[in-house]
Amino acid sequence: MTHKIAPSLLSADFGNLQAAIEMVNQSEADWLHLDIMDGVFVPNISFGFPVLKYVKEISTKPLDVHLMITDPIKFIKEIKGIGAYMMNVHYETCVHLHRTVEQIRENGMKAGVTLNPHTPVSLLEDIVSDVDMVLIMSVNPGFGGQKFIEHSTEKISVLKEMILRKNANTLIEVDGGINLDTGKKVLTAGADILVAGNAIFSTPDPMQMIAKLKTL
Numbered sequence: 745m746t747h748k749i750a751p752s753l754l755s756a757d758f759g760n761l762q763a764a765i766e767m768v769n770q771s772e773a774d775w776l777h778l779d780i781m782d783g784v785f786v787p788n789i790s791f792g793f794p795v796l797k798y799v800k801e802i803s804t805k806p807l808d809v810h811l812m813i814t815d816p817i818k819f820i821k822e823i824k825g826i827g828a829y830m831m832n833v834h835y836e837t838c839v840h841l842h843r844t845v846e847q848i849r850e851n852g853m854k855a856g857v858t859l860n861p862h863t864p865v866s867l868l869e870d871i872v873s874d875v876d877m878v879l880i881m882s883v884n885p886g887f888g889g890q891k892f893i894e895h896s897t898e899k900i901s902v903l904k905e906m907i908l909r910k911n912a913n914t915l916i917e918v919d920g921g922i923n924l925d926t927g928k929k930v931l932t933a934g935a936d937i938l939v940a941g942n943a944i945f946s947t948p949d950p951m952q953m954i955a956k957l958k959t960l
């Protein structure tokens with residue numbers, strides 16, 4: 745399977761979201777990544793449901809929603825309501841992670857579990873086969889444009905080994921500081937999906953950058 749690219753809208757020009765979404769529609773991107781922050785779990789606030797609803801009206805790509813919020817189980821219905829394809833919750837925010845994953849799937853969405861840089865992959869032993877995707881954060885969540893944490897590649901290798909050992913179909917997504925250089929490293933380590941914000945939206949030709957990331 746060739747890898748997927750999920751541009752993160754967080755680094756787009758919020759003054760012209762329509763143009764950014766239409767650019768992604770016309771590009772080789774596979775998914776559109778949406779970062780929801782609550783100012784509690786992470787020290788930043790991004791955008792919420794009214795914006796997501798607007799994005800869904802324009803986007804032709806499956807929506808990959810990354811929830812950086814406490815108690816994400818409370819918002820499963822809302823995320824379903826905006827037509828999300830993938831709902832990613834942080835391991836660190838879910839007391840009842842298995843129940844959360846079950847409810848996401850019962851609501852017809854794919855379930856992703858996200859790990860902060862300090863959270864070991866070994867904690868996923870008993871749930872990795874029950875989730876559709878694991879999202880490895882390669883920066884501390886909350887902001888775009890941060891530097892890739894090199895240790896992330898080791899975590900991806902450990903996770904890949906776990907998935908193969910369990911004969912699971914779980915995908916690996918990587919988010920934070922991804923560019924042409926770090927993207928190559930994480931793909932070699934076993935990643936299936938690359939999220940990129942700054943690397944795409946800070947270049948003069950974002951569509952060409954998406955194409956380059958796609959051919960890594």
Ligand SMILES: O=C(CO)[C@H](O)[C@H](O)COP(=O)(O)O
Nearest residue numbers: 885886888889920921941942
């Ligand atoms: O989850 C995120 C931040 O918490 C973003 O998806 C991520 O940071 C993407 O931005 P960049 O590619 O610029 O690092």
Ligand SMILES: [Fe+2]
Nearest residue numbers: 752779810919
């Ligand atoms: Fe993200």
